[in-house]
Amino acid sequence: MTWLETLWTAVDAIRTRRMRSALTMLGILIGIAAVMLTVGLGQGAQQSVAAQIDKLGSNLLIVSAGSTTSLSGLRGGRGSATTLTAADAAMLGDREVAPDIAAVAPSSQTSSTLVGNGTNWTTSVIGSTPSWLSVRARSIASGRFFTTQELNTSEPVVVLGAETASDIFGARGAVGQSVTIGSQPFTVIGVLATVGSTVGGDQDDLAIVPMTTYAASISPSSGTSVSSIYLEARSSARLSAAYQEADNALLTAHGVNATTADFSLNSQQSIVATATTTARTLTVLLAGIAAISLLVGGIGVMNIMLVSVTERIREIGLRKALGATPGAILRQFLTEASLLGVAGGLLGIALGVVGAMVLPSVLRQPVTVSTTAALAALVISLVIGIVAGVYPATRAARLSPIDALRSE
Amino acid sequence: MTLPDAPSTHALPGPATRVTTEPILRLERVGKTYSTGAVTVEALRGVDLSVEAGEFVSISGPSGSGKSTLMHIIGCLDVPTTGTYRLTGEDVSRMREDQLAEIRNRRIGFVFQQFNLLPTMSAWRNVELPLVYGGVPRAERRQRALEALAKVGLADRVDHRPGELSGGQQQRVSVARALVTDPQLILADEPTGNLDSRSTEDVLNLFSDLHGQGRTIVLITHEADVAARARRATVMRDGVLSAAEGAVA
Numbered sequence: 297m298t299w300l301e302t303l304w305t306a307v308d309a310i311r312t313r314r315m316r317s318a319l320t321m322l323g324i325l326i327g328i329a330a331v332m333l334t335v336g337l338g339q340g341a342q343q344s345v346a347a348q349i350d351k352l353g354s355n356l357l358i359v360s361a362g363s364t365t366s367l368s369g370l371r372g373g374r375g376s377a378t379t380l381t382a383a384d385a386a387m388l389g390d391r392e393v394a395p396d397i398a399a400v401a402p403s404s405q406t407s408s409t410l411v412g413n414g415t416n417w418t419t420s421v422i423g424s425t426p427s428w429l430s431v432r433a434r435s436i437a438s439g440r441f442f443t444t445q446e447l448n449t450s451e452p453v454v455v456l457g458a459e460t461a462s463d464i465f466g467a468r469g470a471v472g473q474s475v476t477i478g479s480q481p482f483t484v485i486g487v488l489a490t491v492g493s494t495v496g497g498d499q500d501d502l503a504i505v506p507m508t509t510y511a512a513s514i515s516p517s518s519g520t521s522v523s524s525i526y527l528e529a530r531s532s533a534r535l536s537a538a539y540q541e542a543d544n545a546l547l548t549a550h551g552v553n554a555t556t557a558d559f560s561l562n563s564q565q566s567i568v569a570t571a572t573t574t575a576r577t578l579t580v581l582l583a584g585i586a587a588i589s590l591l592v593g594g595i596g597v598m599n600i601m602l603v604s605v606t607e608r609i610r611e612i613g614l615r616k617a618l619g620a621t622p623g624a625i626l627r628q629f630l631t632e633a634s635l636l637g638v639a640g641g642l643l644g645i646a647l648g649v650v651g652a653m654v655l656p657s658v659l660r661q662p663v664t665v666s667t668t669a670a671l672a673a674l675v676i677s678l679v680i681g682i683v684a685g686v687y688p689a690t691r692a693a694r695l696s697p698i699d700a701l702r703s704e
Numbered sequence: 705m706t707l708p709d710a711p712s713t714h715a716l717p718g719p720a721t722r723v724t725t726e727p728i729l730r731l732e733r734v735g736k737t738y739s740t741g742a743v744t745v746e747a748l749r750g751v752d753l754s755v756e757a758g759e760f761v762s763i764s765g766p767s768g769s770g771k772s773t774l775m776h777i778i779g780c781l782d783v784p785t786t787g788t789y790r791l792t793g794e795d796v797s798r799m800r801e802d803q804l805a806e807i808r809n810r811r812i813g814f815v816f817q818q819f820n821l822l823p824t825m826s827a828w829r830n831v832e833l834p835l836v837y838g839g840v841p842r843a844e845r846r847q848r849a850l851e852a853l854a855k856v857g858l859a860d861r862v863d864h865r866p867g868e869l870s871g872g873q874q875q876r877v878s879v880a881r882a883l884v885t886d887p888q889l890i891l892a893d894e895p896t897g898n899l900d901s902r903s904t905e906d907v908l909n910l911f912s913d914l915h916g917q918g919r920t921i922v923l924i925t926h927e928a929d930v931a932a933r934a935r936r937a938t939v940m941r942d943g944v945l946s947a948a949e950g951a952v953a
């Protein structure tokens with residue numbers, strides 16, 4: 297009996313028991329689709345997190361106030377303490393102190409309401425320096441960014457995020473318009489180009505003003521303290537050197553050591569790593585649960601094959617009486633089980649692909665489905681089919697023809 | 705012509721047409737014991753039988769006397785507990801499961817008392833089944849299955865499933881299945897047991913025709929008139945086989 301004959305016999309047997317075969321496949325189908333979608337969701341999340349963090353700026357280091365364990369053992373949230381000052385930023389900008397740091401942008405931020413064009417719009421207002429633009433790898437869509445001159449004279453000028461601008465001024469150009477922040481009127485001098493990242497808040501919904509203006513009229517209580525300092529290394533190769541320089545300079549300046557540090561220093565990479573690790577852990581967890589459902593599907597195949605062997609015991613006896621070798625019977629049942637597995641797997645992949653197309657619009661999460669994942673799913677379902685089929689098929693092959701024929 | 709106490713009689717001249725020296729099948733003191741738990745049943749107690757090519761042998765006897773047990777051993781579906789069984793000179797007990805499967809497939813055509821057709825397959829698919837295991841190509845299989853069905857007079861029923869056929873027609877399908885491989889030996893276990901007189905006549909005529917074509921046939925039957933058709937009648941009693949009284953040896 298050729299493999300093709302065996303295959304057709306198996307297809308026949310599956311078709312004859314349509315309902316049961318369909319239900320058996322359903323187990324594998326759901327398992328495969330679940331594994332594919334959870335892995336796809338996880339990978340999608342990892343990729344989007346990495347992509348969004350990339351948009352924060354290249355070669356970026358971030359110094360945040362507080363955060364590490366204080367002497368009293370209390371842990372402040374990042375940026376919650378007031379341990380960083382404009383002086384720290386000035387020091388890090390010094391070539392002598394940190395030769396590998398190209399640009400420094402101290403930044404403070406608070407939530408505030410902007411009033412303009414008859415609209416009230418609450419967003420985060422950032423106070424920083426002109427270097428913010430290059431350090432954060434942003435660009436201007438229209439108008440211009442504020443200058444050092446405007447920083448020095450605390451000009452009431454503001455640059456808006458793309459979304460903020462369109463929310464307040466609609467399609468009309470925002471540049472040249474006026475908004476009130478707190479009680480101070482500001483002139484909109486520019487609008488940022490959109491980045492579409494939401495890491496650390498919506499990067500398109502913000503307003504940015506000169507640091508001096510921020511300290512004078514938006515958050516007078518902050519004084520010279522800043523919540524974070526963005527540093528740009530000269531190149532990605534100099535990133536770890538820049539990290540060391542910034543770390544040493546700040547530890548010395550604040551008179552603390554690594555364990556008592558009142559600031560935290562993170563590289564963009566470490567943020568990516570942390571975020572993707574979290575996403576990966578979640579993926580593994582979800583995929584584990586999905587894998588269990590796949591296992592249950594496999595047990596379903598085994599169960600149905602055992603029932604099938606018992607139920608078709610006379611058929612097996614007859615086939616043997618007509619000349620089927622034990623090997624032919626073994627192959628027949630193994631093929632049947634593998635077919636159930638593979639068919640379930642293929643349908644599961646189809647469902648997974650459809651799910652991957654539909655889910656993103658429902659969950660607002662990207663779902664990545666790779667060919668590798670699909671192929672792996674197919675192989676896994678085949679293996680499940682074979683493993684689940686081995687025991688029932690061996691039992692069928694070992695039946696003595698006459699015992700099988702006699703049984704009722 | 706074989707007597708239980710004279711196993712060597714196979715060498716004696718049988719029907720005039722035969723000149724073979726080696727019998728197609730030869731059983732010597734074949735015993736079969738079934739043990740079910742504490743109870744052991746001696747179904748066969750030293751059966752001697754030798755059948756020459758082209759013979760038509762009937763086996764009759766009371767229920768439970770061991771006829772089916774013997775037939776299963778002859779058909780290589782079961783193995784004897786004691787004694788030897790040679791099929792064209794080869795000792796069957798020495799054969800592996802695969803070789804037995806091949807013998808069942810190529811050399812023996814079995815007609816079962818309960819038809820044993822696969823209910824989900826059409827008549828011709830049932831008939832081609834032995835050819836599938838014999839490795840015959842698909843197109844040839846269909847051709848041969850249709851020919852076999854035509855021989856049993858079912859040319860117009862090839863696509864019917866067993867459930868759509870009468871008992872007699874089903875039995876004829878199973879005869880066609882036994883014929884399709886063109887086997888040396890046809891074994892039939894009460895092939896007319898479930899049939900009315902009309903169908904019985906049809907099936908028996910078939911066997912007579914097959915015998916006429918030179919095939920070797922061993923047939924189990926309860927009915928005397930069926931046994932009378934055979935050239936040689938034997939009787940099974942309590943696991944022992946003997947020539948029927950008044951039968952032509």
Ligand SMILES: Nc1ncnc2c1ncn2[C@@H]1O[C@H](COP(=O)(O)OP(=O)(O)OP(=O)(O)O)[C@@H](O)[C@H]1O
Pocket residue numbers: 738739740745746747765766767768769770771772773774
């Ligand atoms: N698998 C088995 N296990 C135990 N005993 C068995 C088995 N098969 C047959 N027997 C016993 O062996 C004896 C012979 O059985 P067998 O089927 O050969 O009888 P038979 O002559 O064909 O009867 P019938 O004419 O009713 O078909 C019976 O007593 C039966 O109970």
Ligand SMILES: [Mg+2]
Pocket residue numbers: 771772773893
């Ligand atoms: Mg019987």
